[in-house]
Amino acid sequence: MSTEQEGAVQRTGSSPLDPISSQGRPLLGVGALLVVALFALALVSLLVGTGSSSATGAWHYLTGDPAARADPQLRLAVMDVRLPRTLAAALVGVCLGAAGCLLQAATRNPLAETGLLGVNSGAAFAVVLGLTFFRVHSSSAMLLCALLGAVAASSVVLLLAASGRAAGSPLRLVLAGSALGATFHGLTAYVLLGTQSTFDIYRYWTIGSLAGVKTADLLPLAPLAALALLTALGCARPLSALALGDDSARSLGHHPARVRLVVAVVVSVLSGCAVAVAGPIAFLGLLAPYAARTLSGARMTAQLVLSALIAADIMIVADVLARVVIRPWETPVSVLLALVGGPLLIWIARSPRLSTAGASA
Amino acid sequence: MTAPGTRPATEPTAHPAAHPAAEGDLAPPDSTVLRWRSLSWLFPRRGALVAALLLPLIVVVITLAVMASSSGMSLSQTVSGLLGTGDPGTVMVVRDFRLPRVFAGLMVGAALGVSGCLTQTLAGNPLATPDLLGVNEGATAVVVASAAGSATGMVGDWWLGPLGGVAAAVLVVLCAGGAGSRGYRVLVVGIGVSTFIGAVSDLVMSRQNDSTAGGVFLWAVGSLTGRDWGVGLPLLVALLFLVPLSLTAGHRLQLLRFDDDMAAGLGVDLRRVRAAALVLAVALAGIAVGVGGPIAFVALAAPVLAKRLSGPTRVPVVGSALTGAALIGAADALGRVVAPVELPVGVVTSVLGGPFLLWVLFRSDRPT
Numbered sequence: 037m038s039t040e041q042e043g044a045v046q047r048t049g050s051s052p053l054d055p056i057s058s059q060g061r062p063l064l065g066v067g068a069l070l071v072v073a074l075f076a077l078a079l080v081s082l083l084v085g086t087g088s089s090s091a092t093g094a095w096h097y098l099t100g101d102p103a104a105r106a107d108p109q110l111r112l113a114v115m116d117v118r119l120p121r122t123l124a125a126a127l128v129g130v131c132l133g134a135a136g137c138l139l140q141a142a143t144r145n146p147l148a149e150t151g152l153l154g155v156n157s158g159a160a161f162a163v164v165l166g167l168t169f170f171r172v173h174s175s176s177a178m179l180l181c182a183l184l185g186a187v188a189a190s191s192v193v194l195l196l197a198a199s200g201r202a203a204g205s206p207l208r209l210v211l212a213g214s215a216l217g218a219t220f221h222g223l224t225a226y227v228l229l230g231t232q233s234t235f236d237i238y239r240y241w242t243i244g245s246l247a248g249v250k251t252a253d254l255l256p257l258a259p260l261a262a263l264a265l266l267t268a269l270g271c272a273r274p275l276s277a278l279a280l281g282d283d284s285a286r287s288l289g290h291h292p293a294r295v296r297l298v299v300a301v302v303v304s305v306l307s308g309c310a311v312a313v314a315g316p317i318a319f320l321g322l323l324a325p326y327a328a329r330t331l332s333g334a335r336m337t338a339q340l341v342l343s344a345l346i347a348a349d350i351m352i353v354a355d356v357l358a359r360v361v362i363r364p365w366e367t368p369v370s371v372l373l374a375l376v377g378g379p380l381l382i383w384i385a386r387s388p389r390l391s392t393a394g395a396s397a
Numbered sequence: 398m399t400a401p402g403t404r405p406a407t408e409p410t411a412h413p414a415a416h417p418a419a420e421g422d423l424a425p426p427d428s429t430v431l432r433w434r435s436l437s438w439l440f441p442r443r444g445a446l447v448a449a450l451l452l453p454l455i456v457v458v459i460t461l462a463v464m465a466s467s468s469g470m471s472l473s474q475t476v477s478g479l480l481g482t483g484d485p486g487t488v489m490v491v492r493d494f495r496l497p498r499v500f501a502g503l504m505v506g507a508a509l510g511v512s513g514c515l516t517q518t519l520a521g522n523p524l525a526t527p528d529l530l531g532v533n534e535g536a537t538a539v540v541v542a543s544a545a546g547s548a549t550g551m552v553g554d555w556w557l558g559p560l561g562g563v564a565a566a567v568l569v570v571l572c573a574g575g576a577g578s579r580g581y582r583v584l585v586v587g588i589g590v591s592t593f594i595g596a597v598s599d600l601v602m603s604r605q606n607d608s609t610a611g612g613v614f615l616w617a618v619g620s621l622t623g624r625d626w627g628v629g630l631p632l633l634v635a636l637l638f639l640v641p642l643s644l645t646a647g648h649r650l651q652l653l654r655f656d657d658d659m660a661a662g663l664g665v666d667l668r669r670v671r672a673a674a675l676v677l678a679v680a681l682a683g684i685a686v687g688v689g690g691p692i693a694f695v696a697l698a699a700p701v702l703a704k705r706l707s708g709p710t711r712v713p714v715v716g717s718a719l720t721g722a723a724l725i726g727a728a729d730a731l732g733r734v735v736a737p738v739e740l741p742v743g744v745v746t747s748v749l750g751g752p753f754l755l756w757v758l759f760r761s762d763r764p765t
Contacts, residue, residue, distance in 0.1 A: 147524040147584065196755060210524060211701065211758055215751035218694040222747030225618050226740065232611065239602075239610060319592050326585065368603070371596040378593030382572050385585040 063338050066331055070345035074126065077352040081122040082114055084356055089113035116250075124249040125355040125369075126348045128310045129320065131261050133347025134268050135306035136321030137328060137340050141275045142299040143206040146329075150307035150321030152213040153300065157220035158189020159311040163241055164227050167234045176253055178241065183257075183312040189220055190304030198297055209300065241315050245368045246355050249313060257309045264305040268340060271299050276336040317370050320347050323377045327384055350377060444707040444716060451706075451719035455503065458723050462499040462730035463491055501624035502729045502742065503722040504632040505689040506699070510721020511643050511714055512681035513696030514703065515674045518650045518712050520584055526696045527682035529584050530675075533691035534591035534598070535565020536683070537617055541598040544609050559687030565594055566679035583675060619692030619743025621729050628688050635684055639677055640718060646674040647712035693747040695721050698754045705757060724750060 082098060083091040094114050096104035104110055135150045143152070151157065162185020166172035172181055193216050197209040228235045274295040277285040282292045310317065324347035325339065332338040354372040361367055429442055464475040477483030478491030512527040519525065528534075539561025566587075573586035602610055649670040652663060661667070682696065703716030725742060728749065732740035 145522060145524060146581070147520075147522055147529070147588075152524075196759070199759070207523065208758075212755060214524065214697060215694075215754045217751075218697075218747040219749075219751030221693065222744045222749075222751070225744045226748065229615070229618070229741070229744070230738070235611060235614065239614075319588075322588060368599070371599050371603075374592040374596030374599075378589040378596070381589035381592075382586045385582050385589065386572070386574060 063332060063335075063342075067338075067341060067345065070342065070349060073349050074345060074352070077349060077356070078122050078126065081125065081352050081356050082118050085113055085118055085359055094118075120249045120251045120254065121246045121355060122352065123251065123254055124246050124313050125351045127254060127258065127261060128246075128314045128317065129324075129348030129351030130265065130344040131306040131310040132317065132320045132351075133324035133328070133344040134265055134340055135303045135310070136347070137325035137343035138268055138271065138275070138299050138306075139303045139321070140325050141279065141336060141339075142296050142303075143210050144279070145206065145210055146326070147322070148210060148213075149318055150303065150310070151217060151316065151318045152210065153304050153307070154189035154193045154213055154216045154220060155186040155304055155307040156311055156316035156318055157217045157224065158192075159183070159186040159308070160238075160242060160316055161185055161220045161224045161227075162188070164224050164234055164238055167237055168227055168231050175248055175250070179253055179312045182315075183308050186308035186311050187304060189216065190300070190308065192216060194297065194300050194304070197300070198293070206296070209296065240368075245358070245366065245370075246314055247366050254313065257312065260305060261309045264302045264309075265344070267298065267302050268306070269337065271295065271302065272337040272340055275299065276334070279334060279336070314369065317373060319370070319374055319377055320350060323347075323381050324350065326381065330384055330387075350380075441707065441711055444711055444713065447703075447706040448715050448719060451716070451723060455719060455723050455726065458726040458730070459496075459499055459503070462502070462726050463495040465730040465734045497625040497629050498621055499726060499729070500626075501629040501632065501688055502621045502725045504629055504636060505621070505685045505692065506695055506721035506723070506725030507636060507640070507718040508632070508681040508685035508721070509692065509696040509725070510699035510703070510717035510719075511640060512678045512685065513721070514700035514712065514714055514717035515643060515646065515650070515678040515681075516584075516696075517700050518647065519671060519674050519678070520581060522584075523697065523701055525584055527678050528691065528696065529591065530587045530679055530682070531565035531569045531591040531594060532562040532679060532682040532686055534594040535568075536562035536686040537613075537691060538565070538594050538598045540616055541601050541613055544613050545601050545605055556687060558690070559683040562683035562686050563679060565590065566683065570675065570679075615741065616690050618741045619690040619746070620741035621689055621725075622739070622741075624688060632684060632688060635680075639681055640714070643674075643677050643681070644714045646670060646677055647714040650674055650712050689725070690741075690743060692725065692743040694750045695724050695746050698746075698750050699724055701754065702757055 079098075083094045085094075089110055093104060093107070093110050097107070097110045097114050132150055136148075139150060139152060140146055140148050159182040162181045163172075163178055165185075166178065166181035172178055193209070193213050196212045196216070197205075224238075228238060274285070274290045277288045277290045278292055278295060280288075285292050285295075307321065325343045327346050328339045328343035332342050350373070351369075354376055355369050357376065358367045358369045358372045361372070460472070460475055460479065463479060464472065474483060474487050475491065478487040479496070481488055481492070483491075509527075516525045516527050516530065517523055536558040539557045543557050569587045569590045570583060572590055573583045602613065605613075649665050649667075652665050652667060652670075685692070699721035700713060700717040703713035703720045704711070706720075707713040707716045724746060728745035729742040731749070732742055732745040735745075
């Protein structure tokens with residue numbers, strides 16, 4: 037108890053709007069460490085795989101060894117299989133990490149996660165509809181279905197939350213999101229109970245995997261995600277102001293309802309991209325911001341960047357592990373994510389100096 | 398300290414100055430103080446009115462739920478069947494087949510409602526439902542294991558569910574090392590543990606054939622098919638113990654809006670209250686999941702609706718129980734009539750519960 041209270045006192049000592057706090061420099065170090073880790077993990081991800089191509093072969097290929105470059109099998113393994121997966125993992129991680137961080141700050145709810153806007157259940161419903169009624173089978177068609185469903189569901193949630201006099205209230209968004217999410221989830225279950233063949237495909241899609249991702253699928257999503265990320269960074273300062281309460285934010289010249297709306301749009305685009313690439317991965321959007329908040333305290337920009345980096349790192353680790361734990365088969369990445377992330381979240385939540393971080397979001 | 402903004406409704410709204418109390422006491426505007434010598438009790442007028450209105454609604458739900466079936470039964474037949482005055486065939490159908498199932502559903506709904514009420518109050522967060530304590534995932538894991546372990550791929554006995562749910566919740570509390578401040582640590586650890594357990598079940602499931610997966614999926618959606626008195630009566634006994642305890646705990650939880658020291662000054666050890674509320678929430682959710690499967694959304698919606706009905710300063714334990722029972726009773730009845738095939742109750746609660754919650758919340762269009 038006493039350590040928790042001490043932590044709370046220490047944190048309130050530095051204002052969330054104070055850019056030069058005593059913790060500034062170590063945070064930069066942590067950020068740099070995470071970036072280095074990202075590149076190192078990406079390299080590992082290019083070297084390790086399920087197939088017969090060895091890590092040394094892949095290394096020779098990457099360093100430009102002419103013999104390795106001439107080997108078509110190596111080229112296939114590294115450039116056509118592992119590279120897209122690595123990029124996809126990083127993209128999904130960055131998207132989910134940033135989206136989760138923004139959503140938790142905007143709803144002031146540390147239990148909020150990216151699925152809350154109905155993104156995941158909307159995408160799942162659209163995929164199930166596509167599979168059942170429109171004979172969608174190719175991966176890019178499923179990706180399109182998922183993206184459309186995600187955007188449609190989150191638009192409905194946003195419209196509902198932004199209507200009426202209580203527009204943009206955090207509680208309204210949280211309840212609208214979980215209510216509609218439940219509805220889409222129920223509709224999905226309804227369709228699935230009727231069609232066994234859809235269920236068989238759905239149960240593999242829903243546990244999420246990066247196997248079979250193609251670079252061509254990622255290209256249209258990358259600029260969208262980049263734009264959303266830039267907007268997210270722009271939202272950091274208004275969001276910090278919102279953490280002081282709506283009235284204080286207003287007196288600082290911000291418009292709470294407008295800020296929340298922009299944030300919600302950004303969140304739905306980011307998590308829509310992620311769900312389109314990797315299926316509904318719910319947990320990372322909760323874990324990464326939680327971890328970031330324990331490192332950064334209340335400073336929003338740092339939180340956002342750290343959250344994105346942490347999520348990208350975790351995602352690549354999970355994807356690499358997914359390829360190796362039960363070789364030669366693949367494990368779904370979301371399962372690995374849960375197996376790695378579950379204990380990690382428990383560890384973070386238990387560490388005494390961090391335990392109030394969740395409640396103070 | 399708290400998550401500001403997520404719990405504006407729990408802030409005290411009683412303004413003694415604005416409300417000239419009759420006998421000079423400081424009772425909230427929607428309550429009456431009952432005194433008997435040195436004992437006093439704050440009687441929640443509005444909450445009691447809500448309960449009094451919900452009870453007849455539940456009787457209507459019971460009647461409709463017994464009536465609802467593909468074979469068709471008139472209202473007079475249903476009522477005479479319920480009262481035991483109809484022809485023996487109808488009485489048998491009503492009393493031996495329909496009523497037990499409806500009864501079990503109501504009990505499950507009440508348990509989920511109270512459990513959700515406790516966890517939401519504990520965390521001051523409407524997203525804090527008992528599923529976050531690992532109850533659903535634990536129960537599902539055990540059911541998956543029972544299906545994977547049996548030769549036929551059938552889902553095992555119903556009591557396996559609560560066993561798994563309670564085991565998972567115990568694991569959560571052990572990992573969290575106690576209830577913690579505001580119950581947050583337990584919830585976050587709960588998310589970690591339930592994600593982990595869920596992943597293990599997924600892993601087991603992905604190795605199963607499609608018929609096993611389908612059977613488990615049907616269970617995991619939440620269904621009341623074939624529930625009889627053998628399930629409903631033990632559930633009733635459990636509720637008769639757990640709900641009064643929850644009422645006491647809920648009453649004490651109102652002090653959560655103060656910090657631990659002030660609560661101690663008022664004579665309540667909040668840490669013990671939190672731990673007790675947690676145990677009650679787990680026990681209630683565990684038995685509910687065991688009987689009905691992990692029925693979605695009721696544990697979230699019932700307390701939110703009940704709070705809406707019974708006023709902001711209350712911990713609506715009784716209201717949540719009645720709302721939860723009414724929701725599940727109505728959903729189960731609807732699931733049997735709307736489609737040619739019977740819809741599991743979990744599908745109906747989530748498809749219709751969502752819009753219903755939104756309608757109730759947004760109709761009055763006040764800041765929630």
